[in-house]
Amino acid sequence: MKPRELRLSTTPTPEAIAELRLGDIVYLDGLLYTAREGVYMRALEEKANIPMELPSQSAANFHCSPAAAIREDGSFDMGAVTATASFRFAKWLPEWIAKTGAKLIIGKGGMSSKDYKDYFVPNGAIYLSTVGYGTGALLGRGIEKVEAVHWQDELGLAQAMWVIRCNRMGPFIVASDMEGNCLFERENARIVQNLDRVYEGTRPAVLKRYGETDDRSDEVIG
Amino acid sequence: MIPIDLIQKTAETLMDKAAIEIPDDYLSGLKSAAATEDGDLSSFVLQAMLENYQAAKEDRRAMCGDTGTPRWYVKMGNDTQIEGGPIALEAALRRATAKATNGVPLRPNRVHPLWRTDHNNNVGIGAPEIEYGYEPGGEWIDLITVHKGGLFGTDYRMLFPSDGIQGIKRFYLDSLVAFGKRGLACQPAIIGIGLGGCKDTCMVLGKRAACLRVVGDRNPDPRIAALEDEFKELGNSIGMGAMGFVGKNMVIDCNIEVGYCHTGGMQMSVHAFCLSSRRAVARVHADGRVEYRTDPDWFTDYQRRDTVEWHPDMAAAE
Numbered sequence: 001m002k003p004r005e006l007r008l009s010t011t012p013t014p015e016a017i018a019e020l021r022l023g024d025i026v027y028l029d030g031l032l033y034t035a036r037e038g039v040y041m042r043a044l045e046e047k048a049n050i051p052m053e054l055p056s057q058s059a060a061n062f063h064c065s066p067a068a069a070i071r072e073d074g075s076f077d078m079g080a081v082t083a084t085a086s087f088r089f090a091k092w093l094p095e096w097i098a099k100t101g102a103k104l105i106i107g108k109g110g111m112s113s114k115d116y117k118d119y120f121v122p123n124g125a126i127y128l129s130t131v132g133y134g135t136g137a138l139l140g141r142g143i144e145k146v147e148a149v150h151w152q153d154e155l156g157l158a159q160a161m162w163v164i165r166c167n168r169m170g171p172f173i174v175a176s177d178m179e180g181n182c183l184f185e186r187e188n189a190r191i192v193q194n195l196d197r198v199y200e201g202t203r204p205a206v207l208k209r210y211g212e213t214d215d216r217s218d219e220v221i222g
Numbered sequence: 223m224i225p226i227d228l229i230q231k232t233a234e235t236l237m238d239k240a241a242i243e244i245p246d247d248y249l250s251g252l253k254s255a256a257a258t259e260d261g262d263l264s265s266f267v268l269q270a271m272l273e274n275y276q277a278a279k280e281d282r283r284a285m286c287g288d289t290g291t292p293r294w295y296v297k298m299g300n301d302t303q304i305e306g307g308p309i310a311l312e313a314a315l316r317r318a319t320a321k322a323t324n325g326v327p328l329r330p331n332r333v334h335p336l337w338r339t340d341h342n343n344n345v346g347i348g349a350p351e352i353e354y355g356y357e358p359g360g361e362w363i364d365l366i367t368v369h370k371g372g373l374f375g376t377d378y379r380m381l382f383p384s385d386g387i388q389g390i391k392r393f394y395l396d397s398l399v400a401f402g403k404r405g406l407a408c409q410p411a412i413i414g415i416g417l418g419g420c421k422d423t424c425m426v427l428g429k430r431a432a433c434l435r436v437v438g439d440r441n442p443d444p445r446i447a448a449l450e451d452e453f454k455e456l457g458n459s460i461g462m463g464a465m466g467f468v469g470k471n472m473v474i475d476c477n478i479e480v481g482y483c484h485t486g487g488m489q490m491s492v493h494a495f496c497l498s499s500r501r502a503v504a505r506v507h508a509d510g511r512v513e514y515r516t517d518p519d520w521f522t523d524y525q526r527r528d529t530v531e532w533h534p535d536m537a538a539a540e
Contacts, residue, residue, distance in 0.1 A: 001262050023263055038338075067241075067284045069327040069342075077327050080278070082287030085373065085406060109404035132267045132464055133408045134497040136287035137278035156340030157330050171270055173263070173465075184404045187263075187467045194461040195399065202392035206384050220400055 007168065010060035012103055014124055020174045022183045026128055027170035031147065031163060032060035032106070036084060038159025040092035042151060044099070051150040052163065055101030063089060063107030065158040067136065068146070076146035078164075080136030083108040083129070087221040094119040108133050110175040110184045112222045117180035128172040129183070135171065142169025185219065192217045224363055224508055226305040230314035232504045232512050236367045237292065237322030240502035241284040244275040245516035248412065248499040251437040251474040255410055259471055264463030268410075268471070271464075271497055285498045289328035290369035292319050292344055293351040295434065295520065299360025302508070315352055315365075320345045331372070353426075357524055358532065361508040366518045368433045368501045375407030375494030378425055383488055387449075390417070390490060391456065397492040398457050398472055405465030408496035410474045412437060413457065416491040419481030428491035431477040433501060434520035441478055442526070450476050464497075479521065482528070 003025045008016060010030030020026070033052060035043075042048045052058065063086045068078040086107035093111075096102065097119055105111075105120070106128045120126060130139065144167040152160040175183040195216045204214070213220070256268040278285040294315050298304075304311050320343035323330055330342040332349045344350065377397045381389050394415065401407035414432025416424045440447040453476040463469015483489055505513045524532060 003262060003266055025266070064287065065329050065331075067287050067289050067327050067329040069324045079281075079283035079327055080285065080287040080289070084288065109406055129465070132271045132274070132497055133405055134286040135270050135274040137281060137283050137285055138270065138274045139287065140283050141277060141281065156333065156338070157342050158333070158340055159338075171266075184466055188403055190468050191461050191466075198456070198460050199392070199395060201388060202395065203385065203388045204392060205379065205389055206382055207380065209379075216399065220403060 010058050010104065010166070011055065012059065017103060017124060017126055018178050020126060020177060022174055022177055022181055022186065024174040025170065026172045026174060027168045028060065028142070028166050028172065029168060030060070031058040031165055032062050033058055033164070034062045034064045034066065034162040035096070036063050036065065036089060036159060037092070038155040039151065039161050040089060040096060042154065044092055044095050050100065051161070055103065059101055059103040061096070061100070061102045061105050063105070066162055068157065068162070070149065070152070070157070076149065078140065078143055078146050080140045081143070082133060082136040082139065085109045086111055090115055090222060097123045097125055104128055106130065106172060109221070110182060112219060113180055113182040113185055115222070116176045116182060120176060121178060121180045126174065126178070127176040129175040131171045131173060138171070139169055142166045188217070188219065223303045223305050224506055225510070226310045226314055228506060228510060228512070229304070229311060229363065229365065230318050232506055233315055233318030233365055233367070234322050234325070236365055236502040236504055237318060237328070238326055239514070240367050240369050240500040241289050241326050241328055242278050242282055243502070244285060245436070245499055245501060247436040247438060247516065248474060249275065252410065255471040255474060259463060259469055261463050261467055261469035263467040264465065264469030264471070267464035267467065284326060284328060285500070287329060288371060289331065290371045290500060291331055291349070292328065292367060292369045295353050295355070295366040295368065295518065297355040297357060297364040297366070297520065299357050299362050301359065301361040302363055303361070304363065312352055315350065316345050319343070319350045355520065355525060357522060363506050364503060364518070365506065366434070366501065366503045366520070370433055370500070371408060371496045375401040375411065375496070376492065378421065378489070378491045380421070381488040381490050382486065385488060393490055394453060394492060395456070395460070398460060399462070401494060402460070402462050402472055403466045407494040409494060410464060410471040411494040411496050412499060413453070413473050413476045414493040414495070415453070415476065415478045416489070417478060417480045418483035418489055420483070421489060423481055424489035424491045427479040427481050428493045430520060431479040432493040432495040434518040435477040436517050437475040439477065446478050446480065450478050453478070
């Protein structure tokens, strides 16, 4: 069965979000911004003023550093964009979502269903995953314009806050829903049923690693 | 004498090719995988990847926004001389890395580990890595750039002889499943396994097995080659596909390299290259010819030699 494909605004209505199901393929229109540990630390820990009107301009936070350069004339050259793993940002996301009204958190690998239930659902937010984690060129084609880059002097190009106008940017996969379900946990639960068979006959290492998991259903992240 | 300008110019072209052009061996491996994949979501992902490679080539933009940590493997024939010597060579490779970072553009990934200083050019302390190899004859230099992703899919463990092949299998599965969940390893990928050496060389062997050998290549030791086949199949029987979705393709190929180790140990490393498998190679000859290719051809009989002395006819005799 082919997944369903939809277009979605980066300032989506609650109805548009409620409509989304796990595994739907989404293409985005509107403004999105990149923010990861550098932006979170600067905005939340150092209390710097966020240089955008959020969420009215954009409710879409992309965990991304683009492959981009600033030309000598000040214009931007952005080739490919790809997400970075989101679970590392769980520390800052509750405060970020509350402060900025972000409705779409876009990244790699998703968060846990606990994260979704604790602070995504109450804020009406969902998680979108990039595809394959390498469709950088396809996503690059969805960039209509790089509107601005903020804090590049303070954070460097990779951690800076890039503001991107997108036109049918995608594909992205819906990885959480308004019940707090997690697409990746659903898939892992199916896969783990097969693992005992695959591991059959193998032996645990004679020297154990202290303090790590032997539970094959463990999500490992978080 | 190989002109230094030619080396730098070739290196810049290689940076561009590695970031943009998917190597043919990996592409055909992925196409075969896509043809067999029956998981709805993982199948969608593989088709999107195939479209992405096409888009990258058409637009001349990087395949992936995370362009990894560019590095260099340099190999030369024993008679090779480089204009300006090894110092000039390293300067040329650092310049090419910095220039291509802004030119392609690549993501300026390299930062100081503590102070997070970013020079916005992928050059810094120890970056890019430049590793060397030598071959017995000839006057040529092979420039190989690999832009491997940096964070997930790699692990090391000190195993012991009593762990045996079953212990090796166990750690292989542990690594694939742990990093395969949610697709953190950006699978399906070429998996490299290093066995033996010391801890550092074990990591080096595994990384080179993943990044410097092509899909379909087999270790010349027939028993290791059989293990490579077995491990490829084992990885693909986990039931996990692209992005950690239900599927049957984790491993496009499995390459194993070995090195002699301490008699009490059996070091093991696992490395997953990624869905973009970025590598590009050129041979620069003394007469100015430049030949581009995608097979690094790193592991020659000479690189895998196990004797004290080396004679040119030894490879032929085996």
